[in-house]
Amino acid sequence: xxxxxxxxxxxxxxxxxxxxxxxxxxxxxxxVATVYRATRARRPGEMPRATLITFVNIIVGMVLIAAAFYGxxxxxxxxx
Amino acid sequence: MLxxxxxxxxxxxxxxxxxxxVCFLAVSLxxxxxxxxxxxxxxxxxxxxxxxxxxxxxxxGYTVPCHFISQQIERRVLKDLGLTAPPEPSGPQEVYSxxxxxxxxxxxxxxxxxxxxxxxxxAGLLNLLVILDAISRATTGGLPTFYRESQPAASWxxxx
Numbered sequence: 001x002x003x004x005x006x007x008x009x010x011x012x013x014x015x016x017x018x019x020x021x022x023x024x025x026x027x028x029x030x031x032v033a034t035v036y037r038a039t040r041a042r043r044p045g046e047m048p049r050a051t052l053i054t055f056v057n058i059i060v061g062m063v064l065i066a067a068a069f070y071g072x073x074x075x076x077x078x079x080x
Numbered sequence: 081m082l083x084x085x086x087x088x089x090x091x092x093x094x095x096x097x098x099x100x101x102v103c104f105l106a107v108s109l110x111x112x113x114x115x116x117x118x119x120x121x122x123x124x125x126x127x128x129x130x131x132x133x134x135x136x137x138x139x140x141g142y143t144v145p146c147h148f149i150s151q152q153i154e155r156r157v158l159k160d161l162g163l164t165a166p167p168e169p170s171g172p173q174e175v176y177s178x179x180x181x182x183x184x185x186x187x188x189x190x191x192x193x194x195x196x197x198x199x200x201x202x203a204g205l206l207n208l209l210v211i212l213d214a215i216s217r218a219t220t221g222g223l224p225t226f227y228r229e230s231q232p233a234a235s236w237x238x239x240x
Contacts, residue, residue: 010112010146011153013119013188013196021191027109028202034106035206039213042223044098 029058083211085141090214103210111142111203118196121186124150127166132197138204138211157183 016024033054034047041047083090088104091097115123124146126133136143158164160182167176188196217223 010115010120012185013192014116016117016192016195021195024195024199027113028199031106031110032202032206034102035209038099038102038106039209041099044102047102 025062026059029062030055033058083207083214084139087139087141087207087210090211091217094214094217096217103213107139107203107207107210108142110199110206111136111139114196114199114203115146116196117192118188118200119186120146120150121153121183122150122188122193123196123200125154127154129197132201135201135204138207143204153186157186 030051033051037047037051037054038044041050081090082093083103086104087107088100088102090100091103092100122128124133124136124143126147133143133147154166157179158166161179163175163179167179169176187193
């Protein structure tokens, strides 16, 4: 039974729902923020707020980087 | 070593049960999600994806058994086709395309393969961070890797 479920899950790859690719960023960033904050916390109770702040920081940072690259791309196509 | 086998196990042994659970979930979820989107055959494979395999080795307890399962599937594909080794792309085209067609149901393609690669590599590297943190806590009596005690500025000045 467990073997069948594991086989079904991992042997034949699962399809990503259309348009879900960008949203897959969010759970991954949440995991990165959680582990990073876990390495700085003495107790789990210290983590939720700090993790949320790190999560938002990473997302905002990545959006800004994406916007900057888009701006450079646009400028190169427009003026080069 | 324990954390390498099972994420969070080192923290559990040191008595940080809550952090152990957090680390286990935060490393295991991206690993299994990546494996589900990528499929075990190509995602944990030293032949088709060796750099990814290297990153995944951060979670050895998951990656080593998955590697054996991946090899088992590869052998099954070859056996079904009556081959003894994977055919070379430069060899007979008919054999190679038959091999690829048979293998395709176990392979993932864009965009799933991209998502899987990123998730699996991140999980492996995150577990390295968890291993370092477990070592740090074991050697300092429970202090985390990047712990900084809140202290008045004067005490920092007196240190230097």
